[in-house]
Amino acid sequence: MDVTAVRRHQSDGGRPHPPRLRPPANRVSPRAIAHWMIEYLLLWGLAFGLSWGVAAWIADSRWSGLPGWLSGHVWWIPVAVGAAGLLMVTVAPVWRYRVHRWEVSADVVYTRTGWFSREWLLVPVSRIQTVDTEQGWIERMLGLATIEVNTASHTGSSEVSGLPAGVATALAGELAHRAHDLRDDAT
Amino acid sequence: MVGAARELIALLAAGAAGLVVGGLSTAFYFTLVGLGIGLAFHVATWATFTYVVREDRIELRRALVARSVKTIPRERIRGVDISASLPHRLLRLAVVHIDAGAEGGEGELNAVHRREAERLRRVLLSRARPAEPAAPPRRRLARMRRAWYVYAPLSGAYLLTPFALAGSLIGTLYNLGDDLGLVTQERVEGLGHDLVGLPTSVVFGLAVLFLLAMPVASVIVFTLFNWAFTVYERDGSIVAERGLITRRSVSLERRRIRGVELADNPFERRAGVLRLGALVTGLGDAAHRGRLLPAAPRRVAEGLAAQVFGAVPGPLVGHPPAARGRRVLRAVAPPLGVGALALAAGQPWVTYCCLVLAVLAVPLGLDRYRQLGHVTDGARLSLRSGSLRRRQVVVEHGAVVGWRLRQTLFQRRLGLTTLFAAVGAGEGGYPAIDMDEGDAVAFAAKITPGWVAPFLESPPEPG
Structure with a gap:
């Protein structure tokens, strides 16, 4: 019954349709693709190296505890890890770039993140407690920054990565200023 | 500032008790020396500890070796707990625990007179009137009935207490015996042989005894912790008092208080019993300290929730049928996955067990789906999920x-969306x-229209 009220408000021509969130207005910087790619490359490169080492060790030791179907195909492990890594490095960053969006309206920070799973986050400026900007070494190389908006709840704290450093700094300052003005103590 | 002699005695007693218990495993004279040092330390700590309540803050000063002054702004104080263990109670003393937000500030005042503790709580929590207020009226909101202590075995949390007790008893005996030179290799081996040699009937009898002891012991332990559990209201605070030997009182x-949580498990659900807790901002150890009723019939728990916070909105709106499959899949998948791994590793028995578990998980998943729900009544929203540990929060x-x-x-x-x-x-x-x-x-959008409405898709053009 509650739901229908909003639906009716949204309806047109008598046919109700459920309310949907539109995507936030702004994309992150395209350089974020490069950032995520480097990150995934390092991570999966490490995993690939480790799995290669494990496979070599197993093949050498002729360990008898393994079930028969595995012992003959130990080298499949690094191959599988490598294939998965390659897929991640090529597909995930582009996909993430298409999903990641952000928008700051008059009093709400609205973000969409994720790739395989998506998350929409609405945080009112009045409930913001701290705003942090961070730059990892890859981000510094690419001139990007991550902005972290913290509220009293971990669930209600959002993070936008891949913003151009200048935009992030300006945004953080503006948000902190506005949060100070609007603050209502719900916590 | 406070009755000095009483503090001294209490600290001596507490220190002595602590050291006697802790010192059992070392040799006797070491214990004596330790006791002496401990006493001196406690006396020194007590003598150098002072506190001052000011207009806007409370200061706790320690000056034993390193000097420290802990200042807690009074407007940051979120709760004042008073607890009293048996020695404290005998000497009419209490420990005051000051909670000042999640990150950092906590203060403890050990062994102040009970009346002083009550006064401190009143003063610290009523920042509107810093002057000594007249004893305010207290209104009792709820109290545990005798019959409710029998609900203890349902919660499951206290069922393992006999094992814990037996374990600690054996450990203590072993330590004691070891110190006195009674435990030798031969004796331990002899004991092991005796145990193995026991007739099956005796072992069986012991097992049955333990099983019988479980619910009984759980009721006893539950009663110790929650004896005369009383919730009352005073000065804009909700105070929960409990405990038979150590009496604890928590003010919120x-x-x-931002909301309440109603929790139960399938057994409690069948008996119509609930646990009620409060959701409080900036309360550390919220699971224990926010507790408002450890076990009570639904009607009483909801009544108390209504008095403390507001009526529980209802009835809950169920979630779409598409969610049912997901809940069942989520319940069945883990045992199936483990089963598949076990099969690959060549452990067929593990696989069979997992298959049985997977079948049992189907009703669990169905129940999880049945328990999903949400509702809002215009001022409070309520969300419910879980089956083995079902929780309904009202915020x-x-x-x-x-x-x-x-x-x-x-x-x-x-x-679907979560x-x-x-x-x-x-x-x-x-x-x-x-x-x-x-x-x-x-x-x-219904709860916070201002935040959500600007981001809704505009309705498609008619035609």
């Missing part, structure tokens, strides 16, 4: 600090699992 500032609209919607690829195909209400109290966020996409957005 009413304006910081006031103003306490929501943000919304998070999560949708996996699988959820997107089914048109909506998290971020709350600056309790666990920080509570999910409404697998809501209909549109319902989730509409639910959030």
